[in-house]
Amino acid sequence: MKIKTLLVDDEPHALEVIENYLQNFSELEIVTKCSNAIQAFQVLQQTRVDLMFLDIKMPGLSGTDLMRSLKHPPKVIFTTAYHDYAVEGFDLNALDYLMKPIAFDRFLKAMDKVFATFSVANKQISIEEKPALSNKDVFLYLKVERKMVKVNVNDIYWMESLKDYIKVVLKDKVLISKQKISLLEELLPEEKFVRIHRSFIVSMDKVDSYHSYSVEIGGKELPIGRNYKAECHRRFKMVY
Structure with missing residues (x-):
């Protein structure tokens, strides 16, 4: 079964980076991409989502506020350009916290945590084992x-x-x-x-x-x- 994944960020380039990285992992399926937390909230009410890559600082509703508003939130990996939100992110039981700009090597470490959490058999990866992007x-x-x-x-x-x-x-x-x-x-x-x-x-x-x-x-x-x-x-x- 695929890990249903939602991408949420108000920066189109940031969404593009994560989407490109995820193309290396057939175990994940991108449900959709949202440019703000309100859109994400609406998607989450109607669609099964297992994992969310969520920007923290967005206009209107922040990523952390979105997580607090959900009764049954999906697993989340926070993405942000600001160090100040790290503690708050982990207080919400985030799988990981990625600082922008996100390097592929660092992204792989987050994916190790994803596969471990979802118990994807034989899919625990390491930087040495996973083929790098060209x-x-x-x-x-x-x-x-x-x-x-x-x-x-x-x-x-x-x-x-x-x-x-x-x-x-x-x-x-x-x-x-x-x-x-x-x-x-x-x-x-x-x-x-x-x-x-x-x-x-x-x-x-x-x-x-x-x-x-x-x-x-x-x-x-x-x-x-x-x-x-x-x-x-x-x-x-x-x-x-």
């Missing part, structure tokens, strides 16, 4: 000014921390997004990126050369921090 399908959404910008991770050369902001260098442009480099490090596919310095993360397949003290990438020399030398040596030795 490079062209792995992407993030970064908040740039007032827009959520879609970024293919295969196009990223490196990222640089600028205090509360991060500079993302692509082949043909540079994006500035307000978030911490440590958060982005958690969201990126671990097998494709390595942190070489407290201020720099680089795409391993874009590195042209490296030394014990620096890497050259896209015509730019970036320093390797003292605390990152051992890990960089291990990772680059595996590739080169």
Whole structure:
């Protein structure tokens, strides 16, 4: 039996990300997509829903308020761009709490919890066991000014921390997004990126050369921090 799944988010791009990720899991069936919590409430009154991917901060009725209004709520995975709602989300017995932009590796961990909860036989997955999406399908959404910008991770050369902001260098442009480099490090596919310095993360397949003290990438020399030398040596030795 399929796990009937409802997607709720007021951002079309966010819905697209989750929908694309779910295409890798035949065990789930998307019932419909809703752009606000009121629509979701109406769907839940008429349709069986087992699992809901639910944005928290939406105009009108919030995701957490929607959950409180339901007598028999489905299992829920909250999605949000705001850390402040984490405790509230888990107080409502959420299966998981995904921070936007949602990386596929992190999404897999949430799916492990889904399969365990619904006791899908032999479907517990891990990042190592589950085939990854092709490079062209792995992407993030970064908040740039007032827009959520879609970024293919295969196009990223490196990222640089600028205090509360991060500079993302692509082949043909540079994006500035307000978030911490440590958060982005958690969201990126671990097998494709390595942190070489407290201020720099680089795409391993874009590195042209490296030394014990620096890497050259896209015509730019970036320093390797003292605390990152051992890990960089291990990772680059595996590739080169």
